[in-house]
Each structure stands twice: as structure tokens, then as C-alpha cells.
Amino acid sequence: MDDIYEKMNVLLRDRQDFVVATIVSKSGSAPREAGTKMIVKRDFTLIGSIGGGMLEAMVTKLSSGVFASREFVIKDFILIDKKDSSIDMVCGGGVKVLIEYVDPYDADAVSIYQKAGELKKQGLEFVLITKVHMDIPFITGKDKWICTETAFYGTEDHDVQRITKSIREDFNHIEIELQEEEGRYLIEPFYRFERVCIIGAGHIAQKIAGITKELGFYTVVVDDRKEFANKKRFQTADEVRALSSLDNLSNKIIINHDSYIIIVTRGHSYDMKVLAQMLKTDAKYIGVIGSSKKRDYTYQELLQEGFTKEDVKRIYCPIGLKIHAETPEEIAVSIAAELIKVRRGQAYDRG
Template identity: 45%
Template structure:
């Protein structure tokens, strides 16, 4: 979930305008990818990040002009190991930034970010379409649309009909990119809120992992059979906490698909094999199981006897986590989260 866009509605409701900075294109050593965004308030405090350090300092400086002009624009920045240079609207840098002025008195902006908030809270997949100002051009007013597989939020107009059709035909394959239609340029931002992490086990490691995974932007679900461990008071940051009387048929209670990350840390390994057997029948992109190699091999042998194959077991990350020799729950959680990031960020072939 994009907390920056969620915060935009809150700030607008507080009668503050803001500048939304979004990376349109990057190359070379630019630190963040396309679609990363940062929000700048009138007092120049920020939420989110698009690079840190000198990059953000230069963008905040550019945001001051946007606040003054009350109009949106595109700026290009040239990055080096020593400094950041703003090469303006016509120059070619390795970081192209859209700076949008969001007017708190604009009812359309209020409605637009309200719709985003509702869609994210409902975990509804959508794509934001933003018209990009031409070089050396400043534009006022909100020129954005929200496109779902069946609906559209925003002013209907002929200029984006073909673009909307293309998006819907390839909805879940959409990537952050610029699109060109009728001599205009648009930025496509997919927001698919289906990337979730399901933690089976609400013990010490599960607790630390839930907090850490939430910081990393996952939709966090915790499953355990103990009310005293699996509750909203203990897991304040988790999106869902599920108490399961039994660990059979857990996929009836939890959504597991190709976007899911599964962590198996049940108490005393009691239900590890039972949960793993069910997870191997899903399309989860990451399945990690805690335990020593001896314990893992016992589980594997039992599953092989039940009809699973060695190829099935090759999907499992066990012992779980990157080898950083962690011992405490916090250290183990860091190693697991790091392995998840590695899987998440590795380009798919």
C-alpha cells in the first residue's frame, strides 16, 4: 500500500496544499525506481522518499517554485557521486521528476485522493493515469484518472479512450511507464495491492517480522491458533490477525497467489509440515520455513512419502533467511526480510 498517497488525503483534509514528486524515468545510479514518490508540505517537511540526501534537497528546492506558481511541471536532474544538478525542463538527466501541485481547495483533488484511499483500503487494484506537462510548460488543475478493470474515475474525454482500452486489455501486466497518445504524454502507475505476506506463527519472530514487513510495504496477515498471541492488541501494525482452531485448509481463510510471501514459523514446528504441504499447492512466489537442516529434512522426507516431489521442495527457502548468523528474534527477522527483498527485487525471467 502506498502510504504517501494515503497521506495526501489526510493533508488535504487538514486544509494544506502539497507538492507530489514522482520519478517518471531514471537511469544510471539513480537510487529509486519509476513511480517512487515523495510528498512535500508547505513547510517543506516530507513524507516518503525518492532518493534521500542531495537528490531530495534539490527536489524540495524545486517544490518551492511549484508552491509559488501553483502549477505542475517536470524537472530533470543529473546525478553524480559528488552532487546533483538540476538541468531544467529541457535538459537530459538521469532522473526525470514530475512535480504536481495539489490544491487543497480543489474539490476534484479532494475527491480524487479520497477515491484512492477507498480503493487502497478495499485492496482494489487500479492504475493512475497522469497527464505530463510538456517541456517548459506549467499546468494547473488536476489532470489525473483512476482506471480499474471495469471503471474510470475522472473526467471522461476522447483523448484517453484508446489508452484506457490498452490498460484494460493488459491490466495486470501494467508497469510504471510513460505512454504517448495524440501528441500528449501520460504516466502510467499501477497500484496492485495484492502483494501480501502471510506469517504462520505469532511467536516472537512472527511479531518482529510483522512489524518489519509492514514497514517494507507488504499487506501483513498473521495466523496462529492461540488467542493470547494472535490478537490485534499484540499485532498493532498487521492488516489481519486470524485465529485458526486448526491449520488444515488455511487457504480457505487466507488469500495465497503468485504475489504472496509465506513465512512458516509455527510454535515448536508443530504445524510446519501441515502448513508447508498446503503452501506447495499454491502459486506463492516465496515460501520460507524456519528450522535446522535436520528438522527440515524430516519434514521433507515425510512430504516425499506423501507424494510431493523434489522439484516441489526446491521452491522452499529453508533454513529461512540470508546467512547473517543471526541469533535473536530481531536478527532472524532481518535475515528473513532481506531474503524476501532479494526475491521481490530480482528481475523475473
């Protein structure tokens, strides 16, 4: 699905109010992680998911009151059994959810959400700070701030400046937390910007781009042929880049430790050119289309060029899980499944 902040900003531009439900904390085997958000629109349709089933039904029901009063709600849900106030979900565990109203005519709120969307699109890490009052039942734009390692956005506030200073002392290791010391503040880090970069804009790339966007990856398509790399062919992709060449890609596209690289160019020589560049990055995933025979030949070429066996072990080739895929659609599904497996931290034999 699209990034949740993209959806928020579309609604705000259309002057539509909505409710945001955020998982503040979780315990046990609850289905979604802390920080997961869901939008509830005025007609009670949902954008995003915080776990499905009865949990979302109960949050939607509570949203009706939030729309009416504009007051936030913090609610604990137990997802274990049918007793008492528990919810009948087989996963087990529990979640604490913040449910808050967002007013499209609140200029401060609009500004903060726009900035969050911009930072995410740029791939810049930031922390969102929300004051959840103990004695006032409302959250407005003046109760939200964004800090990066070097910048600060929002109205000036002494306590928040103190929190920001603390965050910056250990910026890369902040976890989502509802602080209840001097006041109550929700601290939400936005560190992981998972990007899929599809290098090569052929038929398989078209199928992959649609799936990765649905899976929540920021999807970029790159090729050196304008007739292939264009928005008409890749309508769902976040970026489509028609470059003059496939040289010096690291200077042309964002590649970091949360990048997933899918190499599906028009031939072996192009694959090799791109692969050699990608192995010099810290991309989380580097996959190359091709057979086992091509893989062995490619690995030998890389070793002869000075790459190490450890470098070669980073490559996923043949790309995709082994499901005997043949058509572009099936190959795209197998690649998407492999991305999910890597995303979830599951190691497995690539041989």
C-alpha cells in the same frame, strides 16, 4: 514505511496540502525506479524517498515554488558528476521527476486518491492516468483517472476512454510512461502489491512484523489464538487475523504471486499443515522456521504426501540469511534480509 497512498489520504483527511514528486523515468544506475513517489509537506519534511541526497534536496527546493504557484514542474536530473547542472551523486544515471501540488479541498483529487488507497489495500491491480497539460500549468483531480480491468473512476473524457481501451488490451504488461502523442498523459501501473503474511503470532512474529512494515510490505499476521493475534501485540501490522483454525487459508487471506509467506507457528504439525497449503499457491516466497534437521524431515514428509522435488525446492528452510542469528530480534533481521534478496531477484544457495 507505510504505503504512500495511506500517507496521502491521512494528510487529505486532515485538510493538509502537499506536493508529490514522482519519478517518471530513469536511466543508468539511478537509485530508485520509475514510479517511486515522495511527499513533501508544507514544513518541507519528507515522506518516502526518491533517492536521497542532493536529488531530494533539489526537489524539496522546487516544491517551495510549487506550493506558492500550484503549478506542476517536470524536471530532468543528471546524477553523474559536478559539471553543469548535474547533481553530485555517485550512483550515476538520471531521472525525470514530475512535481505536482495536491489540494485537500479538491474533491475530485481526494476521491481518486481514496480509491487508489482502497484498491491497493484490497490487492487489486489498477492503472492511474494523469493528464499533464501542455498549455495549462496545473494538475487537478479532474486530470486524474483510475482504470482496472473492469472498472473506471474519474470524470468522463473521450481521450482517456481511448487510452483506457488501449491499456485493457494488454493490461498486465503496461509500464510507467509519459505519453506525448495526442496530449500528454502519465500512465502509472500499480501491479505489485507485496504482502508479507506471517502465520504464527509469537515473539519472533512480533519482531518480523515491525521490520517488514518499515520495508514497505503490506503486513498481515495470522494465528488461531486470539490472545496472540491481536492489534495490541501487533500495532504496526496492516491486518491481524485471529482465525478459528489454520485450515483453508487460501480462502481466508489474499495469497498471490507477490505474496511472501513466513511460517512461524507453535509447532511442527502446525508448520506442516500450513506449508502443505502454501505449496499449492503461487506465493513468491515460502519460508519456514527450523533447523536443517527439521528441514530434511519436513521435506521427506512432503514427498510422501505427493509433493514433488520441484515443490520442495520452493521452500526457504532454515528461514533467513545465514548470519548466526539467535535472538528473536536477530532472527527477524535475517528473515527480513532474505525477503529483500528475493524481492530484488537475487538467487542463492539455500542448502
